[in-house]
Amino acid sequence: MRISYLLKCVLLTAKSLLRNRIILLLLLIIPAIFFIVTRYTTSNMPVWCKLATVSEETVVTVSQRELAFIFIALAVAGLLSSFLSLTLIHSQINEHRRLIICGYRSGEIIMAKFLLLMIIILSISVYIAFEISFFFKPRNMFGVTLGFLLVGFVYGSYGMLIGTIFRGELEGILFIVLLANLDIGWLQNPIFYIAAQNKAFIRSLPSFFPSQISLVSAFSEYSITRAVCRSIVYGLIFLIIALLIYSLRMRVRKRMNID
Amino acid sequence: MLEDVSFTVNSGSIMAVTGENGVGKSTLLNIIIGWLKPDRGTIRINENFGFCPQDPLLFPRLTVNENLDYFRTAYGSKLGKNEKMQSRPDELLREFDFWSYRDKKVSILSGGTKQKLNLVISLLHDPELMILDEPYASLDWETYQKFWEYAAYRKKESKSILIVSHFMYDQSMIDELYVIKNHKLVCA
Numbered sequence: 001m002r003i004s005y006l007l008k009c010v011l012l013t014a015k016s017l018l019r020n021r022i023i024l025l026l027l028l029i030i031p032a033i034f035f036i037v038t039r040y041t042t043s044n045m046p047v048w049c050k051l052a053t054v055s056e057e058t059v060v061t062v063s064q065r066e067l068a069f070i071f072i073a074l075a076v077a078g079l080l081s082s083f084l085s086l087t088l089i090h091s092q093i094n095e096h097r098r099l100i101i102c103g104y105r106s107g108e109i110i111m112a113k114f115l116l117l118m119i120i121i122l123s124i125s126v127y128i129a130f131e132i133s134f135f136f137k138p139r140n141m142f143g144v145t146l147g148f149l150l151v152g153f154v155y156g157s158y159g160m161l162i163g164t165i166f167r168g169e170l171e172g173i174l175f176i177v178l179l180a181n182l183d184i185g186w187l188q189n190p191i192f193y194i195a196a197q198n199k200a201f202i203r204s205l206p207s208f209f210p211s212q213i214s215l216v217s218a219f220s221e222y223s224i225t226r227a228v229c230r231s232i233v234y235g236l237i238f239l240i241i242a243l244l245i246y247s248l249r250m251r252v253r254k255r256m257n258i259d
Numbered sequence: 260m261l262e263d264v265s266f267t268v269n270s271g272s273i274m275a276v277t278g279e280n281g282v283g284k285s286t287l288l289n290i291i292i293g294w295l296k297p298d299r300g301t302i303r304i305n306e307n308f309g310f311c312p313q314d315p316l317l318f319p320r321l322t323v324n325e326n327l328d329y330f331r332t333a334y335g336s337k338l339g340k341n342e343k344m345q346s347r348p349d350e351l352l353r354e355f356d357f358w359s360y361r362d363k364k365v366s367i368l369s370g371g372t373k374q375k376l377n378l379v380i381s382l383l384h385d386p387e388l389m390i391l392d393e394p395y396a397s398l399d400w401e402t403y404q405k406f407w408e409y410a411a412y413r414k415k416e417s418k419s420i421l422i423v424s425h426f427m428y429d430q431s432m433i434d435e436l437y438v439i440k441n442h443k444l445v446c447a
Contacts, residue, residue: 008328008332015325017320019364092318094312094316098310098316100333101292101294102333102334102384103333103334104332252292253293
């Protein structure tokens with residue numbers, strides 16, 4: 001991995017992305033729309049929320065609105081990250097293949113995209129946390145933000161994996177919508193989880209640990225260390241598989257060299 | 260698609276491959292540059308080659324200079340450290356008359372100007388062999404003439420050019436002309 005090549009790729013991919021003003025605008029507007037809808041459709045009625053990574057018996061009573069804010073923020077961070085990473089992988093794939101012929105390595109290009117994605121996810125997480133702070137004060141804001149960051153990491157890596165597997169963008173989008181809806185949009189909802197019949201299945205889904213990090217941090221003082229480690233492992237598995245497939249897809253066949 | 264294809268591009272020569280649409284010209288190029296794997300056989304190539312694809316493979320939201328910078332980084336060690344190679348992008352921009360476009364975004368350039376940039380990128384590292392896929396498809400007349408002037412200059416410098424195109428007007432410039440017919444490469 002050559003650092004100067006990597007940095008150049010990060011810089012120019014970032015420039016290319018930042019010049020797409022519509023995407024930037026949507027990144028700012030989408031979370032705000034979700035939060036406004038949440039604010040005007042939820043009440044302060046108390047609801048039970050199970051902190052499953054602490055223990056199956058740990059239940060806290062929280063406001064429906066506050067719970068919804070955390071849950072919706074996780075969904076937004078996950079969805080935006082996976083869509084962005086899918087776009088980053090799919091955009092200009094042939095141009096990147098040309099760069100590889102000229103001397104870039106596929107690993108440098110995908111790592112540059114991943115680094116850029118992490119910068120974007122970090123920005124999105126901080127921005128979402130900032131917006132949430134207008135509506136309520138979680139007990140541990142750092143932990144809540146870390147949960148958003150990790151859901152972004154896991155779903156960003158998932159988006160990369162889907163982007164490397166499917167050549168068509170529509171197939172990729174449908175796969176992202178499928179998992180994101182099932183997982184963060186539905187099954188990780190603490191109100192659903194508390195009465196779910198098959199908890200083992202829900203616990204095996206990608207956003208289980210990141211969701212728990214944000215929930216535990218927002219409403220309790222329990223430790224989140226184990227959930228952080230497991231989220232990182234989950235994201236890394238997706239990322240490594242994505243890296244391998246991308247390298248295979250972008251490889252240039254060996255030729256015999258003559259001078 | 261292609262059977263028993265065998266040829267050599269000699270140094271200081273211009274070789275062209277032509278044929279009807281869909282006969283496998285681009286497939287042949289994709290095998291040479293390594294994008295496709297041949298069923299059997301070997302390709303021996305000087306790794307210091309420049310490839311100019313049929314469709315300009317450029318980054319549309321980046322400027323001309325940024326595109327050149329990106330590909331210059333990719334060529335890396337092939338460029339060397341000498342001053343002549345470092346100033347080569349500017350020299351090529353002037354040579355192909357689009358110095359004034361250097362700070363413009365590629366997305367706003369005309370098709371012909373994009374094709375010029377596409378060509379310039381394949382020349383950035385002063386390659387021993389240029390592999391060109393339909394290089395003059397959207398060039399204007401002046402650039403087309405400049406292209407052949409430049410090809411002649413490179414030939415004098417003992418550099419080789421392999422052109423793949425479905426039409427060949429300037430056959431006088433070409434040293435060896437091949438046609439792909441019935442899956443075979445035959446000398447025209």
